Amino acid sequence: MSTAEASDESLAVCVTVNSQLVTEHVLPRMTLVDFLRHRLGLTGTHVGCEHGVCGACHVRLDGRVVRSCLLLAVQAHGAIVETIEGLSASGEIADLQEVFVRRNAMQCGFCTPGMLMIAAELVSAGHALSREDIREALSGNYCRCTGYQAIVDAIEEVVRSRHGHVQ
């Protein structure tokens, strides 16, 4: 049992972040997003609302997109975390990134890493998607600039090019 019964007691976290194993000591109250940004310097993951509403802090935890403001760093112990830096470096989302830029699917860019994380999960589902499906998947991500239209267009284009069609 991992224990830090006192709140000022640090716990060891061993976690694989973007293919690198890191070990750090953190207080239980530290969220995963603060851990990624402040301890590891991975500032591509953004902090928006800090209570699970906006989606700017999306990361992948053991293969699934989660809100990193709604997880404690200590909970990532033993897990595999992938951030926008990892997805970007591996080339996994190169097509999404290219289309986001070409179609101007961002303005200030604050929400974009979170959008790309959820879009990556969506387009890798391996089946046709309607615009409605895309909008549903984006319903947990706030963008205060674009009105979403260009983002939906961009994801739709990637779905079409990866799977041949949109419903």
Added chain:
Amino acid sequence: MKPPPFGYVRPRSLTEAAALLQSHGDGAQILAGGQSLLPTLSLRLSQPTLLIDINAVEDATPLEERDGTLRCGARVRHVELERSELTHRRAPLLAMAMPQVAHVAIRNRGTPCGSVALADPAAEIPACVIALRGDVVLQGSKVSRIVAAEDFFLGLYETARGAAEVISELRFPIAEPDDRFGFAEFTRRLGDFAIVGIAAAAHLEDRHVVDLRFVVFGCEARPKLSAVARELANGCACDAVPIERIAKAVASEIDPMSNAQGDARSKRLQTRALSARVLTHMFAGEAA
């Protein structure tokens, strides 16, 4: 917007988690998916002294079918329940409801057991477990007990769970071939908490309704199993269910809270419209 200080333990079993609740008293809280708990910490709405993280327990039931029930253990995430073929075959009502539980990234982490433990009046799963005559299994440090979902939800965020008990499982009776289900909710944005929602299950025999369980949620402090819907529907041929009459009666029967989401009158109107929609889905088309 940062959580207050607290201690953290990650027990290896649910019985151990229950024992920790017992020994630490009021300040200890269970951390399951954390998708509702973490926001309350960041907003400083709650200040536990100890979080008991049950994500590493080794004695939790997986999502499985056993003894005529679909069982959903404490570590099962929303996304597993949503996507499992078992859910679609054995508990179609849950398959209808799950896509409307929060957003994808929240469903990837949150748990159905956690949702039932929190007992938010606008949450989908508590309403479904009542409509389906489900049970809640509670694990203490020494013994476990089973509470019918209908008796579990006592009020606003209040349940029959004891202070030193952990929800270890939800059990849903397997759907019969003739059962019918309906689910709908009214929200400002997909994935938000329901302003008004309905989860309904009907058991049929010889094409007659013998038991309609019609649950309205989001309106009152806890999900409400409608007595009047059952009374008006039971005994009706399934092509002669008085849809409009039931919808009107259900809307009169509820006592909605007025809040930022709308006043009581709006919620009655929404309940009536939504009830008619759900009943039409369940019973219309019979005459054809």
